[in-house]
Amino acid sequence: MKRPTRYLTTLSKVYLGVILLFLYVPIVVMAVMSFNASPLYALPLELTLDWYRALASNHKLIDAGINSLKLAVMTTVIASLLGTAAALAFFRYEFPGKRLLQILLYPPIAIPWLIIGTSMLIFFFWIGIGRGLHAMLLGHVALALPYVVIVVSARLAGFDRTLEEAARSLGASPLQVLRYVTLPYLLPGVVAAGLFAFAVSFDQFVVSYFLAVPGVSTLPVEIYTAIRKGFTPEVNAIATLVISVSMVLLLAVARLYKFGGTR
Amino acid sequence: MAAISVNGVSRQFGSFRALDNVSIDFADGGFYALLGPSGSGKTTLLRVIAGFDFPDTGTITIGGESVESIPVEKREVGLMFQNYALFPHMTVYDNIAFALTVRHTARAEIRSRVHEVLELVRLQGLESRKPAELSGGQKQRVALARAIVFRPRVLLLDEPLSALDKSLRLEMQVELKRIQREVGITTLLVTHDQEEALTLSDRIGILNHGVLVQQGAPLDIYEHPATPFAATFLGDANLLSAQTGSFLPGAGGCSVRLQSGSTIQCDNPDVLDSRDIVCAVRPEKMHLLRSDETPEPGMNTLSATVVRHIFAGSSLSYELAWHDTTLRVFAQNNGAPLFAEGSPVTIVWHPSHTIVMNA
Amino acid sequence: MSDKADIQRRPVNRALPVLLGPAYLWLAVTVFLPLSAMVYFSFLSETPIGGREAVWTLSNYGEFFDKAFYRTLMWRSFRLGAEVTLLCFLFGFPCAYVLAKMVKGRWREALFLLVILPFWSNALVRIFSWTMVLRGNGVLERLVNVFLPDVGSLNLMFTYPAILIGLVHSYLPYMILTCYISIQAIDDDLIEAARSMGAGRFTVFRRILLPLALPGIMAGSILTFVPVIGSFMEPRLLGGRNGTFIGTVIEDQFTAVFNWPLGAALSFIMLGFVLIVLLLAAPMIRRAST
Numbered sequence: 001m002k003r004p005t006r007y008l009t010t011l012s013k014v015y016l017g018v019i020l021l022f023l024y025v026p027i028v029v030m031a032v033m034s035f036n037a038s039p040l041y042a043l044p045l046e047l048t049l050d051w052y053r054a055l056a057s058n059h060k061l062i063d064a065g066i067n068s069l070k071l072a073v074m075t076t077v078i079a080s081l082l083g084t085a086a087a088l089a090f091f092r093y094e095f096p097g098k099r100l101l102q103i104l105l106y107p108p109i110a111i112p113w114l115i116i117g118t119s120m121l122i123f124f125f126w127i128g129i130g131r132g133l134h135a136m137l138l139g140h141v142a143l144a145l146p147y148v149v150i151v152v153s154a155r156l157a158g159f160d161r162t163l164e165e166a167a168r169s170l171g172a173s174p175l176q177v178l179r180y181v182t183l184p185y186l187l188p189g190v191v192a193a194g195l196f197a198f199a200v201s202f203d204q205f206v207v208s209y210f211l212a213v214p215g216v217s218t219l220p221v222e223i224y225t226a227i228r229k230g231f232t233p234e235v236n237a238i239a240t241l242v243i244s245v246s247m248v249l250l251l252a253v254a255r256l257y258k259f260g261g262t263r
Numbered sequence: 264m265a266a267i268s269v270n271g272v273s274r275q276f277g278s279f280r281a282l283d284n285v286s287i288d289f290a291d292g293g294f295y296a297l298l299g300p301s302g303s304g305k306t307t308l309l310r311v312i313a314g315f316d317f318p319d320t321g322t323i324t325i326g327g328e329s330v331e332s333i334p335v336e337k338r339e340v341g342l343m344f345q346n347y348a349l350f351p352h353m354t355v356y357d358n359i360a361f362a363l364t365v366r367h368t369a370r371a372e373i374r375s376r377v378h379e380v381l382e383l384v385r386l387q388g389l390e391s392r393k394p395a396e397l398s399g400g401q402k403q404r405v406a407l408a409r410a411i412v413f414r415p416r417v418l419l420l421d422e423p424l425s426a427l428d429k430s431l432r433l434e435m436q437v438e439l440k441r442i443q444r445e446v447g448i449t450t451l452l453v454t455h456d457q458e459e460a461l462t463l464s465d466r467i468g469i470l471n472h473g474v475l476v477q478q479g480a481p482l483d484i485y486e487h488p489a490t491p492f493a494a495t496f497l498g499d500a501n502l503l504s505a506q507t508g509s510f511l512p513g514a515g516g517c518s519v520r521l522q523s524g525s526t527i528q529c530d531n532p533d534v535l536d537s538r539d540i541v542c543a544v545r546p547e548k549m550h551l552l553r554s555d556e557t558p559e560p561g562m563n564t565l566s567a568t569v570v571r572h573i574f575a576g577s578s579l580s581y582e583l584a585w586h587d588t589t590l591r592v593f594a595q596n597n598g599a600p601l602f603a604e605g606s607p608v609t610i611v612w613h614p615s616h617t618i619v620m621n622a
Numbered sequence: 623m624s625d626k627a628d629i630q631r632r633p634v635n636r637a638l639p640v641l642l643g644p645a646y647l648w649l650a651v652t653v654f655l656p657l658s659a660m661v662y663f664s665f666l667s668e669t670p671i672g673g674r675e676a677v678w679t680l681s682n683y684g685e686f687f688d689k690a691f692y693r694t695l696m697w698r699s700f701r702l703g704a705e706v707t708l709l710c711f712l713f714g715f716p717c718a719y720v721l722a723k724m725v726k727g728r729w730r731e732a733l734f735l736l737v738i739l740p741f742w743s744n745a746l747v748r749i750f751s752w753t754m755v756l757r758g759n760g761v762l763e764r765l766v767n768v769f770l771p772d773v774g775s776l777n778l779m780f781t782y783p784a785i786l787i788g789l790v791h792s793y794l795p796y797m798i799l800t801c802y803i804s805i806q807a808i809d810d811d812l813i814e815a816a817r818s819m820g821a822g823r824f825t826v827f828r829r830i831l832l833p834l835a836l837p838g839i840m841a842g843s844i845l846t847f848v849p850v851i852g853s854f855m856e857p858r859l860l861g862g863r864n865g866t867f868i869g870t871v872i873e874d875q876f877t878a879v880f881n882w883p884l885g886a887a888l889s890f891i892m893l894g895f896v897l898i899v900l901l902l903a904a905p906m907i908r909r910a911s912t
Binding site for chain 1: 637638640641642644645646648649651652653654655656657659660663713716717720721724725733735736737739740742743744745746747748750751752753754755761791794795798844848849851852853854855858859869872873876877882885886889892893896
Binding site: 313314315334335336337338339340341342344345346348350351352361362365366409410413 | 809811812814815816817818819820821822825829830833834
């Protein structure tokens with residue numbers, strides 16, 4: 001007997017395949033080209049590891065990579081701490097102005113980063129904070145914070161408050177309740193939020209671009225400069241390395257936490 | 264309105280046989296219940312009839328028209344879902360009017376039909392509410408109104424009352440029956456609740472492991488279950504296994520020797536070419552005597568000991584130890600003295616109440 | 623709710639500033655004060671750096687309304703934003719539907735992860751890799767020529783379509799993600815109920831799926847539209863000389879021309895237009911959130 005929906009299922013699988021192809025083609029091309037001997041990306045392909053060797057002695061890119069890592073780690077720690085604290089406050093307390101404070105989280109997300117970045121440039125210059133890594137850290141945390149609050153709040157929304165009450169009734173002090181009940185429950189949410197914060201910072205181009213000073217920049221800014229100056233396959237090499245590492249890390253985290261976390 | 268006929272339908276999911284050569288007919292205008300435990304295939308059968316799923320083999324006709332290759336939206340079947348499935352973004356009116364608007368019915372006609380059906384389910388005045396603003400019983404009525412407003416050929420109900428609490432469920436059962444009678448639509452109800460099946464339907468089909476075990480009028484199935492499964496799934500039953508080949512037909516009745524050694528009498532059953540026999544007796548058909556009382560002649564008797572009694576207001580239920588088996592006997596709370604725990608008693612029942620089945 | 627009354631009676635005064643203070647202080651220094659400073663700058667005649675005297679003026683805003691050049695660019699940016707958003711919806715929504723409703727079990731988890739993985743790789747790098755695919759004699763051209771030898775040169779690089787492709791690629795995962803979340807929340811029974819009442823596939827899509835998935839569609843559209851309007855890196859890399867948009871002009875004011883007041887004014891005009899679009903879309907957003 002025929003099931004009339006079968007051809008639709010096949011069609012939808014094909015469609016999904018086409019979309020995935022579209023999403024991955026550039027990434028794969030990038031990776032393949034990093035092994036191509038021609039610096040002008042000429043085809044056919046001639047395999048070489050030259051660009052990875054060249055990368056090892058390209059201090060500009062390597063320093064920028066180290067800067068990016070440092071910034072991303074610091075952003076993750078600071079944004080996770082501040083954001084989780086704010087999410088806890090919103091979850092726990094009712095107070096006048098709460099709604100306003102929650103709405104104020106959205107400008108960093110809803111205003112184009114171009115405007116956020118240039119306004120930081122103006123303000124930091126004006127009051128003497130200036131540009132450089134410290135200015136980028138200020139900016140990155142600001143961009144990551146709202147995401148952390150939103151992700152952690154989403155996790156908290158599913159929290160059964162009677163668990164805290166049960167712990168209290170068993171004699172736990174408020175701090176012990178936080179330590180043994182609330183925070184362990186929150187952990188998957190905080191990890192997901194931290195991952196977001198790391199990605200926002202590590203991939204951040206726009207804000208870093210306006211706050212970088214010559215000689216002290218991040219990987220995306222350095223890559224952009226390299227691309228603007230002319231094609232350079234070393235960029236392919238480092239981009240391939242970064243993409244592979246970040247995808248492997250994300251897959252590992254996804255396996256561990258299954259995103260939002262299991263209940 | 265139309266009759267449904269299911270012929271030799273099988274449906275396999277991987278290695279799981281959800282329906283195994285099921286044949287059943289539903290006559291025009293009747294109220295049928297498909298009863299079975301979860302995983303018995305009753306929902307699969309409903310989905311196959313509705314057109315959400317398609318049989319591997321076998322045929323289905325609705326009103327004499329073969330429908331296996333007709334998709335749901337063309338089958339003209341009304342469906343009521345377990346969780347109502349009301350569209351949350353539409354008002355009560357729009358929910359009910361949906362089936363008519365997709366058929367491009369004229370606006371005035373839609374209005375009169377919706378009001379007519381709202382009156383039928385007694386929900387006038389709630390047209391502009393959203394589903395979230397309705398109580399459970401009201402949602403139920405909207406779902407029913409929505410399923411019948413386009414005058415489908417048959418109405419299919421998938422555990423429609425299971426989300427309601429008990430008193431509301433009883434009220435809705437009465438309503439459902441009334442509306443079905445008024446509309447006269449062939450109705451098929453899937454349920455695991457035997458009481459619901461008994462109260463609502465004219466005919467019941469019992470499914471187990473994808474096989475149609477028995478079908479018939481509720482009273483018939485209750486009094487003459489065809490298998491031990493049917494006997495225990497629909498109502499309570501004390502099962503008494505017989506010795507192989509001990510079934511002896513006689514003139515006025517027949518006798519069966521049980522595995523415990525006692526012999527009991529029964530009416531001549533119409534089954535039985537098999538030698539493996541199980542007997543069943545409903546707990547309410549048995550009554551208890553003190554062990555020193557003499558039962559009326561011609562009655563079946565078993566000697567047992569009272570394990571405990573459970574008091575349930577108007578009635579009592581006794582648990583009795585008889586050989587290695589626990590038997591249950593129901594008694595009316597008619598003022599007769601209770602049998603104390605541990606006291607020896609005689610269980611007595613009329614031979615015509617012995618149900619004889621193939622094991 | 624009695625729960626709420628209970629919360630209010632707790633001693634909140636001590637904990638609140640400790641929990642909220644740091645986060646909002648940070649946001650004040652890095653977002654709210656800078657934006658205010660930018661408003662201030664947009665009314666100045668000069669960039670007040672290096673001892674230059676600046677006076678109050680409206681001329682930076684006047685510039686936009688005087689010169690057709692800026693208006694054309696603003697319009698081009700809006701068209702780009704609208705087209706990218708529409709394309710993301712057209713390709714992303716069916717993809718989200720297939721993922722949420724047609725793929726089951728472990729496969730769904732794996733495919734879902736595959737779809738959102740690219741989104742964790744650097745946006746700049748992905749745009750850069752498109753230059754390798756789209757350029758003359760690049761990967762795409764060679765591939766097309768293998769199958770259709772007569773086509774010859776595609777000349778896609780440094781064109782408007784190239785920018786479209788790159789931006790759709792960048793923002794498609796957002797749209798798929800937000801649509802997926804809201805489609806997944808739609809009970810299958812609703813779709814089956816609609817079909818049992820005689821609705822065909824298109825009617826189910828229009829009357830059930832689309833309205834119920836509206837929150838996800840709106841979220842995805844805003845997450846795409848807003849950053850695309852302000853994009854400057856993508857048009858520069860993929861558009862070359864055809865890549866002039868309001869975003870690139872604003873960037874120039876800050877990095878090349880050093881006319882910060884004009885850049886600030888153009889930023890706020892752009893922001894104003896974005897707000898107008900969001901307000902026009904507000905009825906839909908409101909309907910989506912009820």
